[in-house]
Amino acid sequence: MKRQLFLVAATALLFAGSAGAQGQPAKDGPNNNAVNSPGQNNSNAPVAGRNSFTEGQAKAKIEEAGYTNVTALKKDDNGVWRGKANKGSASSDVSVDFQGNVNSVK
Template sequence: MKAIALAGLVSAALCLPAIAEDATTPAVSTQGSTNPKAPVPGANSFTEEQARARIVDAGFTAVSGLSKDDNGIWRGKATKDGATVDVQVDFQGNVTSK
C-alpha cells in the first residue's frame, strides 16, 4: 500500500514542471502580452470580425483580406506606421505582423 502511495507522489512530482510551464502561457493573450511562439497553430474560435477587432486594437488600420488558414490562424493585410504588412491572429488572440 505504501509503495502505491509513494509511486503516486513520485508521478505527481514529475508532472509539476510541465504544469508550471503551461501556466505561464495564458489560453488567450491579454492586451500587452503576446506568446513569444506566436502565431500558434490551433483550433481558432474567433470570428472574422473578432480577429479584425484584435488587429485594430493592436494599432493596425485598413485591415483587409482576412481568411483562416489550415492551422487555424487568421491572416490578412493591414497598415501600421504608414506601411502595409501581413498580419496574423492565432487561437490565443496573439496579433503578429511581418
C-alpha cells in the same frame, strides 16, 4: 472492529495521496503567464490550432494591437486568421492565432 480498521487505513491512504500531489511543482513553460495583458503575445509566431474567433473578432484583435486598415482576412488550414494591415505608414501581413496572438511580417 474490522470496519474501523478499514476506515483508518482508507483515511491514511487518502491523506498520503493528496500530500504527495501537493509536492509536485507547477510546470515551467515559456511565457506561461497567469494573466495576459492586452496586446501581449505568448508566441512570436502564429500557433496552429482550432480557432473560434470570428472574422470580426480577429479584426478587433489586430486593431487592439495598434493596426489600422485591416483587410483581406481569411482563416487558413491551420486555424490562423491572416490578412493585411497598416501600422503607422508601414503596411504588413498580419495574423491572429487561436490564442489571440497578433503577429506581423513586414
